[in-house]
Amino acid sequence: MEWNTLLSTRRMRGSASGARVKSTDLxxxxxxxxxxxxxxxxxxxxxxxxxxxxxxxxxxxxxxxxxxxxxxxxxxxxxxxxxxxxxxxxxxxxxxxxxxxxxxxxxxxxxxxxxxxxxPFGHFGEDAIREWFTRHLSTLTFFDRSVEEMLTPQMREDFYHFExxxxxxxxxxxxxxxxxxxxxxxxxxxxxxxxxxxxxxxxxxxxxxxxxxxxxxxxxxxxxxxxxxxxxxxxxxxxxxLTYILEAADDLAYKTADIEDAFVKGFISYYDLERELEQLQETYPDSNFNALEKLHTYYERGKQKQSGSPESYAVKNWIVRVQGYLISCATFGFTSNYESIMNGTFKKDIFFGTFGEQLMELLGDMAYRYVFSSTAIYKMEVTEAVILDFLMNKLVHAVLYYDTDAKLNSIDSRVISFISDNYKNAYKYQAEGKSEAEKLYLRLLLVTDYICGMTDSYAKRLYQEMNGLV
The missing domain is CATH 1.10.3210.10 (Hypothetical protein af1432)
Structure with missing residues (x-):
């Protein structure tokens, strides 16, 4: 791959044809x-x-x-x-x-x-939508035909692996x-x-x-x-x-932020983090970054500054220090694998093989053990699943015969009216000239398009309004 090609400035719609006016936009x-x-x-x-x-x-x-x-x-x-x-x-x-x-x-x-x-509702929202299709796609019918059988393998897999x-x-x-x-x-x-x-x-x-x-x-x-x-x-x-770099930035951001947010919410204490870092240090004593030592340094500094909570001072400053270190690790990971990245053969993320790899794994594992598998989060996710399952049920039922010769019942026609005209116009543009199966596939995508456009508050409010709870 060559950077001249990789950094393409082309767009699907170019500038106005034949325009010769000199732009003042620098x-x-x-x-x-x-x-x-x-x-x-x-x-x-x-x-x-x-x-x-x-x-x-x-x-x-x-x-x-x-x-x-x-x-x-x-x-x-x-x-x-x-x-x-x-x-x-x-x-x-x-x-x-x-x-x-x-x-x-x-x-x-x-x-x-x-x-x-x-x-809405984070990565659990993705899981809930995938699982809805896994449970229900095989049961849907369209004019007495199986929807699942009408769709091509790739169309079906798109829903089973919604992403x-x-x-x-x-x-x-x-x-x-x-x-x-x-x-x-x-x-x-x-x-x-x-x-x-x-x-x-x-x-x-x-x-x-x-x-x-x-x-x-x-x-x-x-x-x-x-x-x-x-x-x-x-x-x-x-x-x-550049995708490797974007992925590293994403991983770095959420793995460090999840620990900080979990500390603020009370899921993880200073002493939990200290204990986990002690185990990391024992397992990888040759690391060039002593994360435990840095945590202790910030704790002592917090006490010297007479911070109201030296534990909070330590954790929050430690997070910033770790982020800087991990940026250095990702930089090394990319540049040391530059040739294989540029020829498309590098198979890992750019933390792989660096001193930051084990620290990143620990942070992700801690978030899972202390936060994502906690009863509090599970309760939230059960509530979110109820909301998303209800919306998927109502919307999929409504779109099956939308834009067909079949007459929609009074409820389905009203549910369809909730969907933004932008999404419906996009569907109609994409569906023009397509086969019946492709149109059906696009109508199912119309549902996921609409739901993915929802905020958490909107999804919750729509669920409550449709159930007469407000």
């Missing part, structure tokens, strides 16, 4: 992407979507919006570090200072939109109606960067050992867009190099 194409994203309603909705704790009343706990801003910041920092390393050590004679600036802007934008397609990453590509290219059917009309370099898994739902294979094959990166409905983007950037079937 922004690069990637800086323009940033302003399109920041000004979008889809981005604003992230302020009311769960990161870990749904509908939390604390102004400290992170939402999808604050998480995305953190990922954006980390991704840009990594881009600066890695770009400078490539130039300083002459790893690529074709890499220029302008390219360094461009990758920083692309990564900054990618951080903002990497979760933009996620449904927020694939939804992000769909949202920014088709559903966010700005000027026309091209969504936000972002640059191909940026769109390619957010495709973490460059395979269709039928190409998922967790046994290859290659991180790119773990999940699907695009729906059948959006395959043509993906193929056009990949062909233009020269990444067909492989990851864009």
């Amino acid at each position: 922004r690069s194409e990637f800086e323009k992407d940033y302003h399109r994203i920041i000004g979008s309603a889809s981005f604003r909705r992230l302020q009311d979507k769960t990161q870990v704790f749904p509908l939390d009343k604390s102004d400290f706990i992170r939402t999808r919006l604050t998480h995305s801003l953190e990922v954006s910041s980390f991704a840009k920092s990594l881009g600066q570090n890695i770009g400078e390393n490539i130039i300083t050590h002459k790893r690529d004679p074709g890499f220029t200072p302008q390219m360094k600036e461009d990758i920083c802007h692309i990564l900054q934008c990618a951080g903002l939109i990497h979760d933009i397609g996620n449904p 927020g990453n694939a939804q992000a590509l769909r949202l920014v290219t088709k559903l966010h109606y700005l000027v026309d059917e091209n969504g936000m009309n972002l640059t191909y370099a940026l769109l390619n960067t957010i495709v973490k898994y460059p395979v269709p739902s039928t190409g998922i294979d967790k046994n290859t050992g290659n991180i790119k094959d773990k999940k699907m990166g695009y729906y059948y409905a959006d395959q043509q867009i993906y193929e056009e983007i990949a062909a233009d950037t020269g990444t067909t079937g492989i990851r864009h190099p």
